[in-house]
Amino acid sequence: MKIIGIGFSARKQGNCLKLLEYCLENFKERGFETEFLNAYDLKITPCSHCNYECFAHKECSTKDDVSEVYKKCEAADIIIFAIPTYSGHLSSIYFAFTERAQPIFKSFQECAEKLLKKINFIIIGNLSSGFEK
Numbered sequence: 001m002k003i004i005g006i007g008f009s010a011r012k013q014g015n016c017l018k019l020l021e022y023c024l025e026n027f028k029e030r031g032f033e034t035e036f037l038n039a040y041d042l043k044i045t046p047c048s049h050c051n052y053e054c055f056a057h058k059e060c061s062t063k064d065d066v067s068e069v070y071k072k073c074e075a076a077d078i079i080i081f082a083i084p085t086y087s088g089h090l091s092s093i094y095f096a097f098t099e100r101a102q103p104i105f106k107s108f109q110e111c112a113e114k115l116l117k118k119i120n121f122i123i124i125g126n127l128s129s130g131f132e133k
Helices: 015-029 053-057 066-075 092-099 108-114
Strands: 002-007 033-038 078-086 119-124
Touching: 002 015, 002 066, 015 033, 015 078, 015 119, 033 066, 078 092
Parallel strands: 002 033, 002 078, 078 119
Antiparallel strands: none
């Protein structure tokens, strides 16, 4: 079984990444194949000024690492997203990554089958980041 972990921190070695590495190491010790990706090291470009060319041409006109990461996610059995919160919101690099799924999956059903059913989340926040009881 293959597990891929993706950290969406703005820092090279933030708390989310440390926790994700800990989880993946535990899975590896139990015999799982694991892969760690740090969004900090990837080129993830948000959607911008495209006029939805991806829908007309079936491919995103933006060239970066996003499509390869989604291919790795499709090949995995379990996906773990580690996402920090900044000012009470998920990191912007996570949102940029998710919005780029539009041209990759033909429908919500395909996205659910190939991606959403596999995802587990680790979200790190604190009281000073806007959380209220």
